[in-house]
Amino acid sequence: MLNGIYGRKQDVSIKSIEQPSHDSSDYHDLINAMVSEVETVVMGKTHQVRLALACLFANGHLLIEDLPGMGKTTLAHTLAGVLGFSFKRIQFTSDLLPADIIGAPIFDGREQRFEFQPGPVFSQLLLADEINRATPKAQSALLEAMEERQVSVDGTTHPLPVPFFVIATQNPISQTGTFPLPESQLDRFLMRIELGYPAHEAERRILQGSNPRESISELKQILGLDQLRLIQQRVESILVADPLLDYVQRLVHFSRQCSDFDFGLSPRGALALVRSARAWALIEGRDYVIPEDVQQVLPCVAEHRLRGGRGHSGHRGITLTRQLIDAVDVLE
Amino acid sequence: MENSQPIPRNSLVWLLASMFAGIAPHFSRLPLWVIAVCLLCGSWRIMVYRSRWKLPGRWIKALLVFSSFAAVLGHYGTLFGPDAGTALLILGFCFKLLETHNRKDAFTVVVLGFFVVATAFFYTQSMLSAGYLLLVCFMVTAALIGLNQTPLQTDPKRTARRAFKLLLQSIPLMLVLFVFVPRVAPLWSLDLSGSRAKTGLSDRITPGDIAELSRSPELAFRVEFEGSIPDTSKLYWRGLVLDHYDGATWSRGVSNNEQSLMDREPMVAGFNGEGIPWQASVRFQGDQYRYRVIMEPTDKRWLFALPAARSENRRVGFSRDFRLLSDTPISQPFSYSVSSDLRFSLDTSLPRWLAQRNLQLPETGNPRSRQLAERLLKQSKTASSYVTQVLTFFSEKTFSYTLRPPRLTGDRIDQFLFETRQGFCSHYAGAFVYLMRSAGIPARIVAGYQGGEINPLGGHLLVHQFDAHAWAEVWLPGQGWKRADPTAVIAPSRVEQGVEEALSEEQSFLEDSVLSPLRYRSINWLTQFRFAWDYVNFAWHRSVLGYDAKLQADFLSRLLGPVDFKKLGLIMVLLTTLVLLGLAGLLFLNRRGHSRDPLLQIYLKFCKRMAAKGIRRMPGESAGEYLQRLIKKYPDKASEMEELTDLYTQATYSSNYSSNGEGSQQATLSRMKRLLRTL
Structure with missing residues (x-):
């Protein structure tokens, strides 16, 4: 568990995982180091930070939904800094065009030909700020790139960098003039998290501290690309035992059967749940998944994929996932 | 689920299927135009489902209803009696199915469907037809179940399985009702003779008129x-x-x-x-x-x-x-x-x-x-x-x-x-x-x-x-x-x-x-089969169709001594309750019977013991969360409880059932049992 035993700039033997390791505790130290590094900027949000990392390790995209000023962008910046990724940011507006995201062929006067000028999507970590402000056209350009991990312009296919990780943020209220993402596109995000207000103590520290933007530049890169790849491979090999799959299937089955849900979790949703639970188990330093892992990631994996029946409108994901967790027997 | 919601595909499939299957036994009796109208309604409904056609408008519906009433009246000369009544019921069933656009309508169609099934018994009560009608009943039940499912359940097979289970569960109740419900003579009599030609004796004999006498094996x-x-x-x-x-x-x-x-x-x-x-x-x-x-x-x-x-x-x-x-x-x-x-x-x-x-x-x-x-x-x-x-x-x-x-x-x-x-x-x-x-x-x-x-x-x-x-x-x-x-x-x-x-x-x-098995009496196995089939039919006639008031009275008085309505009612209620209790028990056992994993058994025993002490595990509570609560209440037993929970969690989730080493699992089990004893 993280209980502050790691100091601010504690040096972790990063070299220990240059080879694929079968001991998850090797990763555990490294991950803890990352979490505490991020915590220096985004204070008091350990759980959300760990979820965001789990999302990254599971090779999925992340949607952060919260009010303005809650630190969405800061979190994205910090993650990019800790990971040492090339980082680009798009501020989505209603007049944003697909070409503004994926790039466009530009005429080169000297060479006398069109040359593809890559857009901001060609980066390892893309922050899509206020994604719901853009028109569906622009949104789908990004979401398509997220799914395919490549971009096709004028018949040429340009692969996106590896890793390619999208953190999108959206503002849940003041929806005037916005285009909420439809369910099908929400599905592209492995997780959706909410940051929420900071705790009393954390807020005090924020108020006492300097401008977080400045501390971002001081961040230390913890993880290299190779190591990220190793971690992602390791996530794949985390054991998911049959009793756990039974539990996941019970959850999924319940969401499909119970009339409180308009529709249940899709197989893709179930897959996302297992993938995220694996990543979470790794973060917890275990090489097998236990039901707690599933329960921890379930709200952020499932809530944007579910919709309540009986006249519920919009997303009541939290209550629904809570209901799901409470109703389905872990053991059976 | 709201009644105004559209009919799920699953249910519609079964409704259409049961419509055709339910009307099929009447095909030979009904006038051709009724069958044509039924087919039209069915295909119209399919086209509506595929969004090719629209639901019929009010005028078309009115026209259909009144003209078919008139046609039935014209064809049979009456609107009453089994033949005209069956035709009317079948037409009504088809029309209702056609105009059905929400669940409430569909429930009506399901009920009508059961009635259509029942009308077939006016004309034939043989074992084969009873079996067939049971199949149709099953289809209507599947439609009913489909109506209560979310639109996302699109697998008619699964619905069918559930309907089958439901029918199976209703069999004991059916038997109780069959045996005990008093056989009262019908309050009305139906003229069912109709124009059905039957082979059999004729009341006129003209020797030498028909050159050959053809005789049927019926x-x-x-x-x-x-x-x-x-x-x-x-x-x-x-x-x-x-x-x-x-x-x-x-x-x-x-x-x-x-x-x-x-x-x-x-x-x-x-x-x-x-x-x-x-x-x-x-x-x-x-x-x-x-x-x-x-x-x-x-x-x-x-x-x-x-x-x-x-x-x-x-x-x-x-x-x-x-x-x-x-x-x-x-x-x-x-x-x-x-x-x-x-x-x-x-x-x-x-x-x-x-x-x-x-x-x-x-x-x-x-x-x-x-x-x-x-x-x-x-x-x-x-x-x-x-x-x-x-x-x-x-x-x-x-x-x-x-x-x-x-x-x-x-x-x-x-x-x-x-x-x-x-x-x-x-x-x-x-x-x-x-x-x-x-x-x-x-x-x-x-x-x-x-x-x-x-x-x-x-x-x-x-x-x-x-x-x-x-x-x-x-x-x-x-x-x-x-x-x-x-x-x-x-x-x-x-x-x-x-x-x-x-x-x-x-x-x-x-x-x-040529096809009658009676013609081939020299083939031994065929004869055996014919006798067996006849015997089954005979038993059906005697014990099911022939189970009339007298037979019932004989049977019941042999079983229970002198019977009266009061006693009958009491027994019926008692048996029905027993049957329902039995089914409930079966469901309960079925639910519990799942956990045959010995690790889980011990852990559940542990949960049960703790529940007796006042801390019950919630269904959605994982072993870890439960442990935290337990430790808070009983800090002195923390280490034992922790070890037991750890053993359980690790043994269950850190390897697959199949790869579990027999020996190590035994060790874990006995350790858990020892720990459980200390608690």
């Missing part, structure tokens, strides 16, 4: 004897008495209208236990057999029994010529018990009017036969010796038994007796009676069945249509009516071994019914 009736079965040669099942001859055709009475005869003379009596005025003319003299006849529908009133018969059944009456008659035409399988004394005397003194009727002959014709009668009469002193003379005439001359006799015209009896000399039972019976009447001896033709086949499985007798037979009855002074069967003289094997043996040379037995 079952006429089954007989279940209490005790032994008489010899085949004694099995003369009387059905009809024909006493009028017009020179070609033998028929019943002067007029074919039985009613007019009944006006003149109470020809039938004995229904509902009323007295029989001519009872004195029957004398039973022993050699009694008791049996139960289970008849296939004939749409006629006449019943079959061995002479001299009497029946206690209230629906069975007794005619002046000593036959059993039912009060209404037999349109459903009908069973009645009979006791017959094979030694009897009937009408020892014959009333004048009866003697006249049984001496009736056309004024002229058949001179050679009349001469023969005169000649033979001169040679014999008494009536019975005249009968012997005539039978000897048949046996001495070159008569032969065949199903393909030549046609007869003109003086048919003469032609038959002196020229062709080939024929089957009715030729011989007809000629015999003619000779009797010419000599002034009252005689008549009796039509019915002779013989039968014993099903060794059920020990009952099967009488088929091809066992149909005609013989004669002669009235002898002092003895009354005596049976005389000239066919038995010419082809003894017909009476002793059945019609197949009698025709073994001619090879004409069932030559029209």
Whole structure:
């Protein structure tokens, strides 16, 4: 568990995982180091930070939904800094065009030909700020790139960098003039998290501290690309035992059967749940998944994929996932 | 789920399927246009589902409803009665299905569907059709279940499985209701005879008219004897008495209208236990057999029994010529018990009017036969010796038994007796009676069945249509009516071994019914199969269809002593409760039976123990969370509880069932058991 035993700039033997390791505790130290590094900027949000990392390790995209000023962008910046990724940011507006995201062929006067000028999507970590402000056209350009991990312009296919990780943020209220993402596109995000207000103590520290933007530049890169790849491979090999799959299937089955849900979790949703639970188990330093892992990631994996029946409108994901967790027997 | 929601695809599929399956048994009965309308509605509904067409508008709906009402009225002449009613119900079912656009409508359609299934029982109650209708019931149930599922469940197979389970669960309840619900006579009677043609005996015999007699392998009736079965040669099942001859055709009475005869003379009596005025003319003299006849529908009133018969059944009456008659035409399988004394005397003194009727002959014709009668009469002193003379005439001359006799015209009896000399039972019976009447001896033709086949499985007798037979009855002074069967003289094997043996040379037995298993009696396994199938059907008729008020009363009083409605109701409620409790228990066990994993068993035991101490694990609570709560309450046992939980979690989730090392699992289990003991 993280209980502050790691100091601010504690040096972790990063070299220990240059080879694929079968001991998850090797990763555990490294991950803890990352979490505490991020915590220096985004204070008091350990759980959300760990979820965001789990999302990254599971090779999925992340949607952060919260009010303005809650630190969405800061979190994205910090993650990019800790990971040492090339980082680009798009501020989505209603007049944003697909070409503004994926790039466009530009005429080169000297060479006398069109040359593809890559857009901001060609980066390892893309922050899509206020994604719901853009028109569906622009949104789908990004979401398509997220799914395919490549971009096709004028018949040429340009692969996106590896890793390619999208953190999108959206503002849940003041929806005037916005285009909420439809369910099908929400599905592209492995997780959706909410940051929420900071705790009393954390807020005090924020108020006492300097401008977080400045501390971002001081961040230390913890993880290299190779190591990220190793971690992602390791996530794949985390054991998911049959009793756990039974539990996941019970959850999924319940969401499909119970009339409180308009529709249940899709197989893709179930897959996302297992993938995220694996990543979470790794973060917890275990090489097998236990039901707690599933329960921890379930709200952020499932809530944007579910919709309540009986006249519920919009997303009541939290209550629904809570209901799901409470109703389905872990053991059976 | 809201009632206004659209019908899920799953349910619609099953509704459409059950619509076609439910109407299918009526296809042959319904007018063609009804079927056309049903098909139209079905395909329209499919097109609506595929969003190609729109739901019908108000005017079209009104037009459909009113025009079909008018058409039914036009076709049947009424809107009531089973035929018109079924047609109306089926049309209503189709229309409702067509206009259905939300769940509420669909529930109505489901209920209508069950009714349509029920109407099929008006027309047939055989085991096969009951099985088929059960299948349709199952489809309607599947539709009902589909209605209650979310639109995302698109697998009709899964719905079907659930419907199947539901039906299975309802079987015990069905049995309780079947056995115990009092059988009350229907409050109304339906005329179900309709225009259905049935094969069977005809009440007119014209020997020599049809050149060939084709005989069907269909079952006429089954007989279940209490005790032994008489010899085949004694099995003369009387059905009809024909006493009028017009020179070609033998028929019943002067007029074919039985009613007019009944006006003149109470020809039938004995229904509902009323007295029989001519009872004195029957004398039973022993050699009694008791049996139960289970008849296939004939749409006629006449019943079959061995002479001299009497029946206690209230629906069975007794005619002046000593036959059993039912009060209404037999349109459903009908069973009645009979006791017959094979030694009897009937009408020892014959009333004048009866003697006249049984001496009736056309004024002229058949001179050679009349001469023969005169000649033979001169040679014999008494009536019975005249009968012997005539039978000897048949046996001495070159008569032969065949199903393909030549046609007869003109003086048919003469032609038959002196020229062709080939024929089957009715030729011989007809000629015999003619000779009797010419000599002034009252005689008549009796039509019915002779013989039968014993099903060794059920020990009952099967009488088929091809066992149909005609013989004669002669009235002898002092003895009354005596049976005389000239066919038995010419082809003894017909009476002793059945019609197949009698025709073994001619090879004409069932030559029209190539597919009938009866034709291939020499194939042993086929015969075995036929008997088995018949036995099952027989059991169905006897125990299911024949389970009437009397049988119910017998059965229940044998089971429970004297019964009354109060006791019945109490037992029914009790059994129903038991059945429901049993089902609930089954569900409960089923739910628990899942956890056969020994690790889980121990852990659950641990949870149970803790629950007894006041901290119950919530269903959604994982082992870790539960542990935290437990530790808070019982910090002193923390380490044990922690170890147990850890052991459980690790052993369960850190490896797959299959790869679990037997030994290490045993160690974990015993460690957990030890820990559990300390708690």
